[in-house]
Amino acid sequence: MKILIVGAGRVGTSVAENLVSEHNDITVIDPEPSRLSDLQERFDLRGVVGDGSQVSAMERAGAEDADMIIACAASDAVNLVACKIARQVFNVPRRVARIRSSEIPAMPELLGENGFCVDALISPESSVTDYLTKLVEFPEALQVVDMAQGRVSVITMRVSLDGFMANHPLKDLRAMNPDVNAKVVDIMRLGRAITISPETILRPGDELLLIADTIHAHQAVHQMNRSKDQVRRVMIAGGGNIGARVARNLASEGYNVRLIEQSMERCEELATTLPGDVLVLHGNGTDESLLERENIEEMDTWMALTSDDEDNIMSSLMAKRMGAQRVIALINRQAYGELMQGSHIDIAISPSQATMSELLRYVRRGDIVGAHRLRGGLAEVLELVAHGDKKSSKVIGKRISDLDLPKGASIGAVVREHNIMISDPDVVIEPEDHVIVFVPSRDQVRQVEKLFQVSASFF
Structure with a gap:
């Protein structure tokens, strides 16, 4: 994917670093030559000196054949104008703007085709705020992200010495509390991922990834770690x-x-x-x-x-x-x-x-409606929509246990209208299901994207 990034500040540099590592063709526009020189020395990307809100700078950056623009300069005005130029002059298909102001998101009429032509807004401050608020709500957790419009919680945490599940096999999670709709999809022990099965015994100190129906999230977390009192x-x-x-x-x-x-x-x-x-x-x-x-x-x-x-x-x-x-x-x-x-x-x-997690859903291919980085960016959890029918899709009509997932990847939940199905390998994927997939390595994401792509015959 050819991506233009406007702004080589802290946010722009971070976005460039993350996306260039995934073999994207990256061009960064910034008025400061020293910033661009530093980026070009560190990463395999191109730098263009100029103002991202000017047509000439966009033209020199190759905007005419770009797939996406991410405008993340320090100025909201520059970012908005850059998106408008990208759309109306160069017809760039996807346009994302970083916005600091809290007023602009509340005025959608400014962002559409009759406004600044912004497809999506990102706000690092808002992303980090949500992230921190969740950590206070779940004092046992190392990371908490919401998926499926908040109906599913993905929680990274450690097993405590006095947790109910400490020194018990995974299969006991459901046996000890059958009303809790939750599943462990990954375990890190002493810094390494281990192969898990229903017989895997949880050890104090294990870092695990838990996917749960949000209604049951606190109960599921308490099964693993009950050493924290409620935060006040x-x-x-x-x-x-x-x-x-x-x-x-x-x-x-x-x-x-x-x-x-x-x-x-x-x-x-x-x-x-x-x-x-x-x-x-x-x-x-x-x-x-x-x-x-x-x-x-x-x-x-x-x-x-x-x-x-x-x-x-x-x-x-x-x-x-x-x-x-x-x-x-x-x-x-x-x-x-x-x-x-x-x-x-x-x-x-x-x-x-936190910012990259917000951006990923727009960078990823296929119908991905949610994506979050885990383990400091090494792994991801994706929310994909299953489209098509049995003939055009590789997943529809198949049981979870029969899907050709990359090694270590697993389906944590299937969300279907009013149902949230977790920890059931016999669930059959149906059209329009939202499927939550854990991918242990970013290198495997493309395989998952291809698995959920619909064949051209469907259209």
Whole structure:
């Protein structure tokens, strides 16, 4: 796929890095030559110096035969204009814009064919906010994503020593609680994926991927890990866009939230715009005396959400040492995140991975309505729609157990109108079913896409 990326900032660089690794033809447009030089040294892509909102720059980038444009410059205006030019001048089929403003998504008339011709919006801040809110809702989890319009939850977590399923075979998950509609599709043990079967015994410390009917998600998680108490008190360091969004979301759900912000001007703004039950504190998250005064040891969750990786790491380490039950840090540099994940920092969040999960559904081929990166981007979970009939489709009319899936891949759920079918290999795929597929390696995604493609005879 030939993809144009407008903007070589933090988001654009991350998007380019992820997509070029999947053998796409990538061209990046940015006004700063130094940024493009760095990208071209690191990755197999082309850089074009220019303004992505100018026709001439688009022309030099080869927009006339591009399959997709992803406009993720720092300016909303540049991104919107770039999409409009891509559509009306060069007829680029797919157009995605990164938007910071919360007003634009609420005005769909601005985005359609009579507006800026945007097919889809992505918001890194919104993606990370949703990601963090889910982690507070599921304190046992390392990652939580929703699929099938929120009806199915995909949860990464570890088995605790006192979990009901610890030292029990997988088949006991349904036997111990037959009303829980859930399935384990993958297990990592000591850093390696293991082959699983109903007889596989879960060990404390195993990292597993659980797919569950959202209604039963909390019960299923509790079977694996019951060491966490319900979260009620949350302290956030950083009152930027993400910190403020998370504080607002959590306060609306009834959590006790304290927000630390270094800028007095920003503190005053937050105090007037956030709900009244959010306590806004002026200070720095690395200030030990401030954390002590605010009883950090009583906090169920600490979140470091500033724009500075080093500050987020240091404040999280300090909060953990001073007694915070669980610490979560926002870390932009991938190397830092991999180093800190699972150490004294319980969860390291990469904004780029959250953004990529939002983008994947538009980059993937076939009728994929949802896609999320797992295991730091190594694996994926896809939501595909089964189209066609028995003659034109390789999946319709077949049992799950008979599908030719790549090695290690598995179907976690089939969503059909009012039914969610999990952990049943005898389910037969029907037209318009939404199928949730776990793929352990990104290299195998194309095989799954081909499996669900409809033959030309159907049309």
